[in-house]
Amino acid sequence: MLDLRLYMAQRLSAMVMIPLTLGHLAVMIYAMRGGLTGGEILARTQGSLFWFLFYGTFVAAVSVHGAIGLRVIVHETFGTRGRALMLLTWGSCLVLFLMGARAVLAVTLA
Amino acid sequence: MEAAENTLEVSVWRGGEDGEYQTFQVPAQENQTILDVVSWIQQYADPTLTYRFACRVGMCGSCAMMVNGKPRWTCRTHVKKATEGADKIEIAPLRNLPVIKDLAADMDPFFDKWVKAGAVHHPTRTRDDAIETITPDEPGRVEAAKAIECINCSVCYAGCDTVANNPDYLGPAALQRAWTLYNDAKDADRQAILDNVSGVGGCHNCHTQGSCTMYCPNELDPLSAIAGLKRVTAQNFFKRKG
Incomplete structure (x- = not known):
């Protein structure tokens, strides 16, 4: 249930996620080891265009990547196809994006 | 006893x-x-x-x-x-x-997918032209030669878990055949081959589990052939968009 277009979307989103994941891990380790409090972290992220773009891109890539992966698993496990599969793909993409966007906005909006 | x-x-x-x-x-x-x-x-x-x-x-x-x-x-x-x-x-x-x-x-689904994968030669010359000379050590010929001993036994198709879970998937043998044709210097329409293996049941559904290569009785390597198709279709994806 993957054509070339979906395959490329999943691979390209993975390529976007690789540096972002590493950056995210590095920042987490830095923040925890440095003993930053939640308030101190928010003070740095709120109003920051950089962190908005960093995690905004991350969320967009995750939504595409995760939805396509879920599509393959559901098709191969339950045999779902056609309109139901399309709804599941777009639905899961939307849910992942909305949940991620909500978190990104909460952390980066001033 | x-x-x-x-x-x-x-x-x-x-x-x-x-x-x-x-x-x-x-x-x-x-x-x-x-x-x-x-x-x-x-x-x-x-x-x-x-x-x-x-x-x-x-x-x-x-x-x-x-x-x-x-x-x-x-x-x-x-x-x-x-x-x-x-x-x-x-x-x-x-x-x-x-x-x-x-x-x-019933081998019909197996052979139907060979046809679906576009295992058809697109000639570069007519019967009136001289036969094109292909030397055995040309890279395309070397790649094509790897899979020509396929005997269509369907062992790879039976061993493939992706085929088991995704009935539309063309399967290792048909895709390996497409890869062989793609590497044939005498084929005039390679893009048609790539288009045929890029649909919903195409090479991009392969999970690289490798049962095909493990079970092939002739010790062929459909897994690498499918990887080749994925690589070339991905490269062409941008060329065609541009």
């Missing part, structure tokens, strides 16, 4: 999709293939047993069956190799294909 020592316990699938295993006692031989065992049952125990074979030397690709859960070319599979030390043999029709009767699987 002596008779028991020289006897194999063989469970054979009988009937169609909703059939069941029937057990036979078959005389054990020092030198014996799975096809010998099946033939013995048909000739001496039950003449109604249905199975398929032709050449008996690993060329025609018609005798493949599931033996103790693994797809095998039965004419070239020794009983000792297939049982892997166990004293029982279970023989079933090929996986991932409809069952006609007993050990005969």
